[in-house]
Amino acid sequence: LEARIAKDIEAASDLKTLDDIRVSALGKKGEVSLKMRELGKMSPEERQVMGPALNGLKDRLNTAIEARKTALEDAALDAALATERVDISMPAAREAKGSLHPVAQVMEELAVIFADMGFAVAEGPDVEDDFHNFTALNFPPDHPARDTHDTFFMKAGEGETPKVLRTHTSPVQIRTMMSEKPPLRIIAPGRVYRCDWDQTHTPMFHQVEGLVIDKETHMGHLKGCLIDFIAAFFETDAVEARFRPHHFPFTEPSAEMDVRYERVGDAVKVGSGDKWMEILGCGMVHPNVIRSCGLDPDEYQGFAFGMGVDRLAMLKYGMPDLRPFFEPDSRWLAHYGFSP
Ligand code: PHE
Numbered sequence: 158l159e160a161r162i163a164k165d166i167e168a169a170s171d172l173k174t175l176d177d178i179r180v181s182a183l184g185k186k187g188e189v190s191l192k193m194r195e196l197g198k199m200s201p202e203e204r205q206v207m208g209p210a211l212n213g214l215k216d217r218l219n220t221a222i223e224a225r226k227t228a229l230e231d232a233a234l235d236a237a238l239a240t241e242r243v244d245i246s247m248p249a250a251r252e253a254k255g256s257l258h259p260v261a262q263v264m265e266e267l268a269v270i271f272a273d274m275g276f277a278v279a280e281g282p283d284v285e286d287d288f289h290n291f292t293a294l295n296f297p298p299d300h301p302a303r304d305t306h307d308t309f310f311m312k313a314g315e316g317e318t319p320k321v322l323r324t325h326t327s328p329v330q331i332r333t334m335m336s337e338k339p340p341l342r343i344i345a346p347g348r349v350y351r352c353d354w355d356q357t358h359t360p361m362f363h364q365v366e367g368l369v370i371d372k373e374t375h376m377g378h379l380k381g382c383l384i385d386f387i388a389a390f391f392e393t394d395a396v397e398a399r400f401r402p403h404h405f406p407f408t409e410p411s412a413e414m415d416v417r418y419e420r421v422g423d424a425v426k427v428g429s430g431d432k433w434m435e436i437l438g439c440g441m442v443h444p445n446v447i448r449s450c451g452l453d454p455d456e457y458q459g460f461a462f463g464m465g466v467d468r469l470a471m472l473k474y475g476m477p478d479l480r481p482f483f484e485p486d487s488r489w490l491a492h493y494g495f496s497p
Pocket of ligand 1 (some may be wrong): 284
């Protein structure tokens with residue numbers, strides 16, 4: 158009996174088989190257990206011989222089973238180590254690294270450039286009221302920008318003046334002049350909204366407003382500031398800019414600034430060619446605006462500008478169309494060197 162069971166134990170090739178052998182030998186109804194039960198029917202002399210013999214057998218079988226179990230477990234571990242070894246010669250999986258969206262990237266660059274010139278960052282709400290977006294900025298009551306054709310109006314209750322999605326960042330000029338004492342030097346980055354949709358217009362786009370209010374500020378400061386800005390932004394003095402007379406209700410005199418560019422294939426290239434892209438509006442803050450903020454225009458003057466961030470990104474990265482800026486197309490981003 159012992160020889161047969163011991164042989165089975167040695168031959169067991171997995172833990173399940175080994176356990177079955179243990180049960181059939183030492184389990185409640187196992188062969189050895191049944192023999193132990195027969196001890197009761199034996200004579201005392203017989204029992205004295207068979208008792209220790211059976212107990213010895215039981216111990217030896219238990220020891221053999223434990224030894225076999227350890228051997229099987231070691232073998233399993235060795236096999237796993239052999240097959241699951243790390244192959245250090247395998248090329249590592251590429252880690253996808255994201256980058257900022259071109260608009261966010263340009264926003265950050267603008268904040269850094271103007272911080273170097275001493276401008277702090279100010280903010281205002283996207284949902285603006287008529288006073289800050291239009292009235293305080295010297296818009297006459299019948300100005301076309303107040304038309305629903307150009308401006309998104311919010312629903313309003315009976316007799317209430319509807320709120321608007323701000324059509325420019327200029328209302329932050331008003332908020333700043335009304336809450337802080339001059340001298341002021343701020344930029345206000347943010348989203349603005351207009352009913353518009355073509356290659357260079359989207360219903361939501363980004364502006365950075367600039368405002369300087371002090372006692373002896375003049376047009377020369379305005380031009381110098383913006384020409385320095387263009388050189389810093391495009392990282393060269395070679396990008397030509399021009400000021401064109403224009404009209405805004407909240408500045409007098411007013412101008413728009415264009416930069417020279419050309420189309421090369423389906424890309425845009427800044428600094429050469431015979432095309433001009435308008436990138437910002439600017440001017441000397443109108444006395445009525447200074448007055449509507451509770452300041453004395455005979456004491457304080459200043460200049461303001463509002464630039465199109467998306468336009469600047471188009472020029473800097475050679476993107477010919479504004480619309481993909483607002484579509485989640487990772488191939489477009491990748492094409493211009495941005496990773497989604
Ligand atoms: N708010 C004007 C626009 O959106 C830009 C501007 C800002 C012009 C400040 C002059 C001064 O077109």
